[in-house]
Amino acid sequence: MSSGKSMLVSEMVGEFIEPNPHLRVEAFDGSAFGPEDADLVVKVTSPNAIYQLLMHPNEIGAVRAYVLGDFDIKGIDYADPYPELRKLLSLAPYVKKPTPAAVAKVAAAILSHGLHRPPVPQTEGPSKFARIKSGLLPHTEKADSETVSYHYDQSNEFYADFLGPSMTYTCAVFDNENMSLEDAQANKLRLILDKLGLKPGERLLDIGCGWGSMVITAARRGIKALGVTLSKEQAAYAQEWIRREGLEDLAEVRVQDYRDVPEHDFDGICSIGMMEHVGxxxxxxxxxxxxxxxxxxxxLLNHQITISHDRPDGKPGTDEFLDRYIFPDGDLGAPGFIESCIHDAGFNVVHQENLRQHYALTLHHWNHNLSEHWDxxxxxxxxxxxxxxxxxxxACSLNFEIDGIQIHQFLAVRPDRVGHPDGKWYPLRQWWKA
Incomplete structure (x- = not known):
């Protein structure tokens, strides 16, 4: 860039970040910002990175540039960029609050070369506004079916690459940090069933059952388990798993919205990692x-990701990256609000716990598995x-670690309003092994 208004990329970076020993930026124009021995080296490989951030000076601009390779990080493992995200987070003290003059200076330098619309990654989904414009109102049955399919109906083999043999796409529960992922996932399923306290012959409904791990585990205990999912890929996998196990008399998985389940009078219901899609x-x-x-x-056992603090603006607890790339119409609530909703629906909430650290560990295992099976x-x-x-x-594992998000299990009982003074309602104290 070589006009009167032009700036080197290193000069642009200097308008927003203080010089520091930790970061080096090397750009396509030959300029560099920061020391050669910095422990984080960002390579701006294309002018498109600048235009991405000009068009979307937020996470979408940064994600587009990263996904398309317009900038890269030296030594990064694309399957597990956690170490680099940690380093980026540590740069927060060096970020300047840009002045209007600095923003105008940088924008003028970029626009002096013309306004270019950089490409959009093929994997990016439409914005919330575009979905609504096309008639997909959030959390209607049609919209939920399409958004769940967008996330899950990709490839069962892909999910197996990082979930491992359990095919369990929710937070595991670890006895200690050295516990294997498979043992921790089995421990989570055991914990939920123990909290529900179901006996052989009793009936369980698993809402958002995924690939069927809970349905299979319950059926092995003699519990009659019904799982529902909106993902055809998941249902096909679960049905085949049930057949392999010879559990057809006890287990069933359907492609069905929870609002359309005709049965009732279940002894237990679990909702594991489902509420993020409800709104x-x-x-x-x-x-x-x-x-x-x-x-x-x-x-009822409800297991869901939560936000650590209610947002003062009242907006849903999600961001644009997750909405466009991962969970369209995903939404998170604070634990206190969730517990109030359970209570106001008529339940007695008898226990809740925060498993925040467990999800960070789970995600580290998934990133490691993805790295092992990257090709x-x-x-x-x-x-x-x-x-x-x-x-x-x-990014999610980091967010759990810094307490931006949490995950809670809520155990609730539907009372029958009789009272049960003999204690037959449920045991006086915790009846499951933590």
Whole structure:
């Protein structure tokens, strides 16, 4: 860039970041910012990186540039960029609050070369506004079916690459940091079933059952388990798994919206990693539906990601990256609000716990697995999508660690309003092994 208004990329970086010993930026124009021995080296490989950030000076601009390779980081593992994200986070003290004059100076330098619209990654989905414009109102049955399919109906083999043999796409529960992922996932399923306290012959509904790990585990205990999912890929996998196990008399998985389940009087319901798709404004009606489906004294176990603090603007607890690339219409609520909704639906909430650290550990295992199976993951979904997934999981693990998000389990009982003074309602103290 060589006009009167032009700036080197290193000069642009200097308008927004203080010189420091930790960061070096090397640009396509031959300029560099920061020392050669910095432990984080960012390479701006194309002018498109600048235009991406000009068009979207937020996470979308940065994600587009990263996914398309317009900037790169020296030594990064695309399947597990967690170390680099940690280093980027540590640069926060060196970020300047840009002055209007600095922003205008940089924008003028960029626009002196003309306004270019950089490409959009093929793996990026439409914005929320575009989905609504096309008739997909958030959290209607049609919209939920399409958004769930967008996330899950990619390739069962791809999910196996990072989930491992358990095919369990929710937070595991670790006894200690050295516990294997498979043992921790089995421990999570055991914990949920123990909290529900179901006996052989009793009936369980698993809403958003995924690939069927809970349905299979429950059926092995003699529990009659029904799982529902909106993903055809997941249902096909689960049905084949049930057949392999010879559990057809006890287990069933359907492609069905939870609002269309015709059965009722279940002894227990679990909702594991499902509420993120429901929408905060629908929490109350969701739990009222669970109340209707359970028999009196039946138990509900709700396991979901939460935000650590309510947002003062009242907007949903999600960001644009997750909405466009990972979970369209995803939405998170704060734990206090969720517990109030469960209570107001008529339940007695008898226990809740925060498993925040456990999800960070789970995600580290998934990133490691993705790295181990990177070549197959790219064959399954393409380089862009695999790269997005590595970024998504690493960013989430970091967010759990810094307490930006949490994950809670809520155990609730539908009372029958009789009272049960003899203690037969449920045991006086915790009846499961933590």
């Amino acid at each position: 905060v404004k629908n929490y109350q009606s969701y739990f009222e539906e669970m109340f209707r489906l359970l028999k009196p004294m039946g138990r 197959d993951a790219v064959r399954q979904v393409g380089f862009e999508r695999a790269k997005v997934w590595g970024l998504y999981m690493a």
